[in-house]
Amino acid sequence: xxPDTKTLRGRVLFPGEARGTALRxxxxxxxxxxxxxxxxxxxEAGHPLDGQCVKDRILVFPRAKGSTVGSxxxxxxxxxxxAPAAMLLSEADTIxxxxxxIAEIPTVDGVDLASVPDGARLRVQGGEIRVEEG
Numbered sequence: 672x673x674p675d676t677k678t679l680r681g682r683v684l685f686p687g688e689a690r691g692t693a694l695r696x697x698x699x700x701x702x703x704x705x706x707x708x709x710x711x712x713x714x715e716a717g718h719p720l721d722g723q724c725v726k727d728r729i730l731v732f733p734r735a736k737g738s739t740v741g742s743x744x745x746x747x748x749x750x751x752x753x754a755p756a757a758m759l760l761s762e763a764d765t766i767x768x769x770x771x772x773i774a775e776i777p778t779v780d781g782v783d784l785a786s787v788p789d790g791a792r793l794r795v796q797g798g799e800i801r802v803e804e805g
Contacts, residue, residue, distance in 0.1 A: 677786065679783060679787070679800040680781075680799055682780050685768075685771040685772050686797055687795070688794075688796045688797075691756040693759075694720065694729065694730055694731065694755070696718070696719050696733075698718065699735060700720065700730075701735070701736050702738075702742075702770070706725065707753075709747075710726075725754070725755045726754070729755065730758045732758075732759075732760060732784075733784060734760060734762050734763065735764055735767045739766055741770060742767075742770035745771065745773070756795075757776060757777040757778065757793075759782045759787065759795070760778070760779070761780065761781070761782060788804060791803060791804055
């Protein structure tokens with residue numbers, strides 16, 4: 672039986688195409704100090720993504736929190752080969768937008784995150800997100 676598919680739309684911050692599995696957080700992410708730029712592993716005690724790796728995943732989160740160094744962390748993830756395949760957000764701030772651009776990570780904001788289950792297979796193409804469930 673074919674999986675159910677739905678399409679979401681958002682605002683493109685950095686264009687591109689990516690496929691992958693959703694890694695979803697319902698709470699903001701701290702990029703600097705929590706996201707290891709060499710391994711892509713997120714470390715923040717009590718955070719739902721603590722111990723999870725963002726590498727090659729579609730990172731789905733409401734917004735970032737913390738330092739402006741977060742832009743560089745995204746760039747460093749790309750350079751080390753540990754970057755997410757794409758990022759989907761409710762509301763991106765300048766730190767995430769700049770990081771997405773310099774790291775060339777396809778990024779879309781204005782996305783209804785409640786429609787993206789953790790572990791769903793996703794295809795991001797420009798501002799269109801195809802969500803497969805089932």
